[in-house]
Amino acid sequence: MKKYIFILVVGLLSSFNLVKAQIETRDSTEKINDLIKASKEQRAESQPKKHHINKYSGVDLSQRPHDHFIIGFGVAGVSGGNDSSSTKGFSRQINVAFMFDKPLSNPHLSVGYGLGFMGTNLFYNDRYLDIKSQTTTLPFDAQRFSKFKLVLNYLEIPLELRYAKNMEQPQKGFKVAVGVKAGLLLKSYTKGKNQLNGTSSLYGSGYIVKESDKRFFNSTMLTGTIRVGYGAFSLFGNYSILSMLKSGAGPAMRPYAIGFAISGL
Numbered sequence: 414m415k416k417y418i419f420i421l422v423v424g425l426l427s428s429f430n431l432v433k434a435q436i437e438t439r440d441s442t443e444k445i446n447d448l449i450k451a452s453k454e455q456r457a458e459s460q461p462k463k464h465h466i467n468k469y470s471g472v473d474l475s476q477r478p479h480d481h482f483i484i485g486f487g488v489a490g491v492s493g494g495n496d497s498s499s500t501k502g503f504s505r506q507i508n509v510a511f512m513f514d515k516p517l518s519n520p521h522l523s524v525g526y527g528l529g530f531m532g533t534n535l536f537y538n539d540r541y542l543d544i545k546s547q548t549t550t551l552p553f554d555a556q557r558f559s560k561f562k563l564v565l566n567y568l569e570i571p572l573e574l575r576y577a578k579n580m581e582q583p584q585k586g587f588k589v590a591v592g593v594k595a596g597l598l599l600k601s602y603t604k605g606k607n608q609l610n611g612t613s614s615l616y617g618s619g620y621i622v623k624e625s626d627k628r629f630f631n632s633t634m635l636t637g638t639i640r641v642g643y644g645a646f647s648l649f650g651n652y653s654i655l656s657m658l659k660s661g662a663g664p665a666m667r668p669y670a671i672g673f674a675i676s677g678l
Contacts, residue, residue: 472520472580472581474516474520474580474581476581477516477580477581477582477583480512480514480525480575480583480676480677480678481511481512481513481514481527481677481678482510482511482512482676482677482678483508483509483510483511483512483529483674483675483676484507484508484509484510484674484675484676485506485507485508485509485649485672485673485674485675486505486506486507486508486672486673486674487505487506487508487649487650487670487671487672487673488503488504488505488506488670488671488672489504489505489506489533489534489535489668489669489670490504490668490669490670491504491535491657491666491667491668491669492652492666492667492669493656493664493665493666493667494664494666495664497540497553497555498537498553498663498664498666500535500536500537501536501537501538501539501540502536502537502538502560502562503536504533504534504535504536504562505533505534505670506531506532506533506534506668506670506672507531507532508529508530508531508649508651508670508674509529509530509531510527510528510529510530510569510571511527511528511529512525512526512527512528512529512571512573513525513526513527514575520580521576521577521578521580522574522575522576523574523575523577524572524573524574524575525571525572525573525574525575525590525592526570526571526572526573527570527571528568528569528570528571529568529569529570529571529594530566530567530568530569531566531567531569531594531596531636532564532565532566532567533564533565533566533567533668533670534562534563534564535562535563535564535565535668536560536561536562537553537561537562537563538559538560538561539555539556539558539559539561540553540554540555540556540557540558540561541553541554541555541556541557541558541561541605542554542561542563542603544563544601544602544603544624544625544626544628544629545624545626549661549662550661550662550663551629551658551662551663553663556609556611557605557608557609558605558606558607558608558609558622559606559607559609559614559618560605560606560607561603561604561605561606562603562604563601563602563603564600564601564602564603564604565598565600565601565630565657565668566598566599566600566601567596567597567598567599567634568596568597568599569594569595569596569597569634569636570594570595570596571592571593571594571638572592572593572594572595573590573591573592573638573640574590574591574592575588575589575590576588576589576590583644584644584645584677585644586643586644587642587643588640588641588642588643588647589639589640589641589642590638590639590640591638591639591640592637592638592639593635593636593637593638593654594634594635594636594638594651595633595634595635596633596634596635596636597632597633597634598627598630598631598632598633598634600625600627601625601626601627601629601630602623602624602625602626603623603624603625604621604622604623605621605622605623606618606619606620606621607619607620608620608622629658629659629662629663630657630658630659630662631655631656631657631658631659633655634653634655634657635653635654635655636651636652636653636654637651637652637654638650638651639651640674640676642674642676645675645676645677646673646674646675647673647674647675647676648671648672648673648674649670649671649672649673649674650669650670650671650672651669651670652667652669653667653668653669654667655667
């Protein structure tokens with residue numbers, strides 16, 4: 414019996430020593446790992462921190478011209494008409510705008526916005542647009558005047574996304590702008606010169622008739638725009654997204670223009 418008790422005691426002591434050894438080994442391993450981790454953290458703190466460098470931080474925009482004033486003159490036309498409503502002669506358009514320029518985080522890009530004016534002169538030689546007619550559709554009568562034009566004047570709010578290759582001096586590099594203009598019709602009128610009876614002049618070649626009325630025309634206009642140029646000079650194009658005539662007043666006629674623009678200030 415004593416023999417078995419002795420063997421049991423020895424076994425328990427051996428197991429205790431083994432467990433104790435494992436615990437001591439685990440504690441030693443954890444201490445070593447803690448020392449390694451602390452050493453890495455200390456080395457990381459001693460190294461200089463890397464700061465994000467803004468590649469545009471050296472760009473000086475304080476003296477940058479912002480294309481505040483823009484004036485454009487172009488050849489105009491109308492899409493979507495028919496034979497009787499097609500323009501004839503030198504139709505033209507003038508655009509004037511004063512705009513602010515807000516550079517974005519990338520100073521090659523900016524947003525332009527402001528206030529402008531657009532005047533469109535559409536010529537209909539040998540035609541007569543009776544804008545004071547009481548009909549629901551705008552009449553395009555044949556051969557009432559030798560020269561005849563429709564004038565549409567709009568107050569506009571232009572909005573552009575601009576790109577300038579030369580960030581500090583856009584007036585000395587390539588640039589492009591795309592955007593839209595929302596317009597409010599200020600006035601629409603017609604001007605006819607030399608009223609005819611067949612091929613004969615009724616009152617002489619200097620006779621002029623002016624009529625003004627807005628009821629056939631949309632009071633608002635939305636126009637897509639683009640300008641591409643170098644320095645202060647550029648080519649522009651614009652196209653009306655909305656018809657200039659009200660629904661039911663005639664064909665969906667959309668004015669457009671292509672021309673030359675100067676910008677500065």
